Amino acid sequence: MASVKLSDRKDKWEWRGGCDSCFSVAAIKSFLRSNTDFSSNYAFKWSKWVPKKVNILVWRAQMGRIATLDALIKRNCFNGENRCIMCGDGSETAEHLFCTCVVASEVWARISRWAHVGPIYAFSLSDLLEVHEFSGLGNKAKDILKGVIMIVLWCIWKARNGRRFSDSHKSADKIVQDVKSLGFLWYSNRSKCKDVSWENWVSFSLM
Numbered sequence: 001m002a003s004v005k006l007s008d009r010k011d012k013w014e015w016r017g018g019c020d021s022c023f024s025v026a027a028i029k030s031f032l033r034s035n036t037d038f039s040s041n042y043a044f045k046w047s048k049w050v051p052k053k054v055n056i057l058v059w060r061a062q063m064g065r066i067a068t069l070d071a072l073i074k075r076n077c078f079n080g081e082n083r084c085i086m087c088g089d090g091s092e093t094a095e096h097l098f099c100t101c102v103v104a105s106e107v108w109a110r111i112s113r114w115a116h117v118g119p120i121y122a123f124s125l126s127d128l129l130e131v132h133e134f135s136g137l138g139n140k141a142k143d144i145l146k147g148v149i150m151i152v153l154w155c156i157w158k159a160r161n162g163r164r165f166s167d168s169h170k171s172a173d174k175i176v177q178d179v180k181s182l183g184f185l186w187y188s189n190r191s192k193c194k195d196v197s198w199e200n201w202v203s204f205s206l207m
């Protein structure tokens with residue numbers, strides 16, 4: 001008690017979580033985040049011209065939150081074999097299905113030729129979602145490639161579900177055709193560049 005000094009000042013609450021005594025919501029956020037390391041977190045950036053359902057699938061896939069066989073086994077929701085149904089080889093993880101599967105590799109080879117970029121090799125979803133940044137394309141084509149990559153993931157997932165649940169078989173060539181037609185439909189209706197022609201789209205002349 002010896003160190004306590006009393007004064008005539010009126011009692012008041014004081015915020016001690018920040019460098020000044022001014023309390024605000026921003027100061028709370030800053031205080032809560034001050035001891036958290038976000039350096040390894042991947043910040044998912046949405047594509048505006050691609051529908052929400054595609055953005056959400058890709059966002060969930062990137063976080064490992066889609067129902068691949070590997071994910072279901074880890075959650076004790078499936079106890080069968082987790083072999084990839086697209087190639088019959090390898091465990092069905094999101095990385096295998098979208099990156100290293102033979103079918104996915106063929107799709108990426110065709111997409112890179114279509115978009116006039118170097119071969120697309122990826123070992124994770126995060127790698128795929130950054131391909132456009134290092135593509136050497138102009139800003140407009142880069143934005144298109146970013147959306148196209150998301151549509152590829154959407155179409156591979158749809159093809160996988162069709163094969164698993166409806167016994168429908170889609171080749172890499174058919175998946176790429178779906179990507180081009182869905183991409184054109186969405187880009188010409190949802191982006192600011194509604195005057196894009198099908199001829200320019202299929203030749204990726206979009207500078």
Ligand SMILES: [Zn+2]
Pocket residue numbers: 084085086087088089090096097100101102103
């Ligand atoms: Zn596979």
